Amino acid sequence: MAKTLTEKILSMKTGLEVKPGDIVVSPVDWALVQDTTGPLTVREFLSLGLPKLANPTHTILFIDHAAPSPQKQLSCDHTFLRKFAKDYGAVLSDVGEGVCHQIMAEKYARPGDVIVGADSHTVTAGGLGAFATGMGSSDVAAAFGLGKTWFRVPETYFIRLTGKLQRHVTAKDVILHLIGMIGADGATYKSLEFGGPGAAAMPVTDRLTIANMAVEAGAKVGLFPSDDATLEYLTQQGRSQDHIRLFADEDAVYERVIDIDLAALEPTVARPHTVDNTAAVGELKGIKVDQVFIGTCTNGRLEDLKLAADILRGKRRNPATRLLVAPASPRVMLAGMRMGYIQDLVQAGATILPPGCAGCLGVHQGVLGDGETCLSTANRNFLGRMGNPEGLIYLASTPTAAASAVTGVITDPREV
Ligand SMILES: CC(C)[C@H](C(=O)O)[C@@H](O)C(=O)O
Ligand code: SF4
Numbered sequence: 001m002a003k004t005l006t007e008k009i010l011s012m013k014t015g016l017e018v019k020p021g022d023i024v025v026s027p028v029d030w031a032l033v034q035d036t037t038g039p040l041t042v043r044e045f046l047s048l049g050l051p052k053l054a055n056p057t058h059t060i061l062f063i064d065h066a067a068p069s070p071q072k073q074l075s076c077d078h079t080f081l082r083k084f085a086k087d088y089g090a091v092l093s094d095v096g097e098g099v100c101h102q103i104m105a106e107k108y109a110r111p112g113d114v115i116v117g118a119d120s121h122t123v124t125a126g127g128l129g130a131f132a133t134g135m136g137s138s139d140v141a142a143a144f145g146l147g148k149t150w151f152r153v154p155e156t157y158f159i160r161l162t163g164k165l166q167r168h169v170t171a172k173d174v175i176l177h178l179i180g181m182i183g184a185d186g187a188t189y190k191s192l193e194f195g196g197p198g199a200a201a202m203p204v205t206d207r208l209t210i211a212n213m214a215v216e217a218g219a220k221v222g223l224f225p226s227d228d229a230t231l232e233y234l235t236q237q238g239r240s241q242d243h244i245r246l247f248a249d250e251d252a253v254y255e256r257v258i259d260i261d262l263a264a265l266e267p268t269v270a271r272p273h274t275v276d277n278t279a280a281v282g283e284l285k286g287i288k289v290d291q292v293f294i295g296t297c298t299n300g301r302l303e304d305l306k307l308a309a310d311i312l313r314g315k316r317r318n319p320a321t322r323l324l325v326a327p328a329s330p331r332v333m334l335a336g337m338r339m340g341y342i343q344d345l346v347q348a349g350a351t352i353l354p355p356g357c358a359g360c361l362g363v364h365q366g367v368l369g370d371g372e373t374c375l376s377t378a379n380r381n382f383l384g385r386m387g388n389p390e391g392l393i394y395l396a397s398t399p400t401a402a403a404s405a406v407t408g409v410i411t412d413p414r415e416v
Contacts (some may be wrong), residue, residue, distance in 0.1 A: 002249035004156040005223045006191040009131040009246070013114050020155040020255070029113040029130075031143040032060040034100045035067070036361075037118035039077045042084045044141035054147025056089035060108070062100035063093065067356040070364035098329030098355040101125070101297035104132075105208055106331055110234075110242040111226030116143050120215045121297050121379065127207035128233070129226030129246045134215060154220045155255040156191040161198025163263035168413040170307070171206035172299055172377065172397035175213040176268040178260065180278030188218035190255070193248060198262045199224060204233035205303045212298045213379045216275040267412055269375075270395035273383040281400055284410045290372040291322040292405040293386075294398055295353065296360045299377035300328030302335045304398040309341035311402035311416060312348035318408030323350040324366045326358035348405075362387030375404045 001007075001017055010018045013026045033041045038061050045053075053059045061081050069075040078095075085092035093103055100117070101124035109115060111129035115122060118140040125132035135149070143149045159178065165171075179186070192214045194207070202210075207224045214222025224230075226246035234243045266280040294300070294308050305327065317323040325345050327333035333355055336342045342352060353359075359366025360378045368374055368391025376386070381393035396404070399413035406416055 002251040002253065004191065004252040004254065005129070005193050005225065005246065005248045006131060006154060006156055006221060007252070008248065009112055009114065010151065010153055012112060018153045020153050022153045023150060024153060025148055025150050026114050027148050028116055028143045029110070030058050030060065030104070030108055030115045031140055032062060032100060032104065032115070032117040032119070032122065033137070033140060034062045034065050034119050035074070035077055035081060036065045037137050038081045041118050041137040041141045041144070042081065044138045045144045048141065048145050050145040053088050053090060053144055057091060059090040059144055061085050061090055061092050062103065063095050064099050064356045065361060066363045067095040067354065096330065096354050096356065099297045099300060099357055101212065102300065102328035102332070106237050106329060111230055111244050111246045116140055116149055121212050123214045123219065123222050124208050124212040124297055126211035126214065126222040127204055127224055128230055129224055131221055131223070133221050154189055154191045156193050157187055157256045157258060158254040159192055159194045160196035160257060160259050161194060161262055162196050162259065163198055163261045164201070165262045165265065166414070168399040169265050169267055170397040170399060171202065171209040173265050173268045174260065174262065175210045176270055176278050176395065177265055178258070179213065179217045179276050180268065180270070182217055182258070184216060184274055184276040185218045187214070189220050192217070192219045192222045194222070194224050195248070198260070200227060202229065204229055205301050208301070209298055213275070216379055267397060267400045267414070269400065269410065270381055272381055272392045272394065275379065275381060275395060281396070281410065281412045284394070285412060287394070287410040288373060289321050289375045289404050289409060291324065291366060291368065291374040292401050293324045293359055293366055293374055293376040293378065294401050295324070295326030295328065295358050296378040297328060298379040299398050300326055300332065302332050304377065305332065305336040305341040305345070306339065307398045308402040309344035311399060311413065312406065313344045315348055315406050317349040317405045321405055321408045323348070323405045324353055324359060325350045326353035327355050329355050359386055361385065375401050375410060377401050
């Protein structure tokens with residue numbers, strides 16, 4: 001039977017000929033938690049009374065959401081996670097070691113893997129061709145102990161990308177456009193599979209951005225094929241041996257096909273307070289911005305540092321607009337330093353934050369004041385997301401964010 005990428009991966013893993021709607025039990029290649037969901041997951045695992053982890057070296061605990069810790073209770077959560085990792089031989093990624101989904105892409109995720117995580121943006125690894133999905137803490141606890149989990153095989157929407165992005169229009173604009181088109185619940189429990197010449201031409205870093213936000217349309221997974229671009233990325237990470245080529249079958253059956261002409265896309269912005277409340281940047285030009293935040297598992301990569309530095313080099317941020325930049329990993333930060341991007345950004349008035357989630361979910365490092373507006377390269381803008389329900393969050397690409405830091409208002413990057 002011709003298979004979509006999801007059907008191919010789950011068939012490979014289970015040894016069955018799976019089809020949408022089937023309930024299957026699949027081995028899990030990686031199981032991960034982060035510091036806000038990890039304590040609950042660990043307590044659930046301990047309550048199972050299992051003597052050990054099914055696969056300790058493929059069980060990863062990330063301390064990245066509140067890193068370094070801003071208050072006592074979170075610090076105690078961190079010590080709890082560190083002790084569990086030590087006692088059970090799990091992998092610990094500690095303060096300053098980067099955002100979980102960035103590290104999964106850099107160090108662990110492989111095409112064809114099944115990855116579960118107690119974090120909704122686990123889907124990011126779909127950019128490398130892995131069936132990667134977020135789950136509740138109790139499901140991940142079971143995967144910790146059993147090394148497997150159950151799935152209902154999702155139907156697949158095929159998103160065919162054609163054409164070429166204009167200057168300063170990026171992968172972030174593609175996924176914001178798609179979510180605006182189908183809605184935050186437009187792909188609930190579906191597999192979003194990206195293909196076509198526009199996808200084939202995308203570097204993996206762009207694919208990671210798009211896969212990362214598949215969950216913002218409700219998708220179970222967001223998948224790209226594994227091709228030469230995937231091999232190039234894995235080789236850059238020193239992991240060429242992890243590469244396998246993985247494509248859907250020519251005659252795979254999709255529940256829906258959506259065509260997107262990349263050349264027709266504009267810089268796109270998600271307005272408060274939902275990700276699908278999108279508009280072309282031109283409709284929002286002139287809105288005052290008190291804080292620009294560049295970073296996160298969506299757009300905190302070296303390519304983002306370059307895009308921001310290229311716009312800000314030789315300029316200064318608007319004095320009324322704070323500019324916060326959080327590289328997504330030490331590898332990104334060090335490369336950004338080697339390339340001079342970090343220096344460019346600091347000279348433009350940026351505050352460089354430690355590799356981690358920073359102010360993305362409002363725990364620390366950039367909580368908004370009443371009535372303040374933040375333009376963020378993250379993936380969520382819900383009411384109160386950055387720590388204050390009296391603050392407003394607009395989501396945009398890195399070029400739009402950098403251009404807006406210069407002018408102090410929402411700005412089309414093609415105009416700076
Ligand atoms: C805190 C965690 C449960 C959450 C998620 O799972 O996505 C966070 O990472 C986020 O980005 O909202
Ligand atoms: S950077 Fe933001 S979206 Fe990504 S894992 Fe951290 S909190 Fe979640």
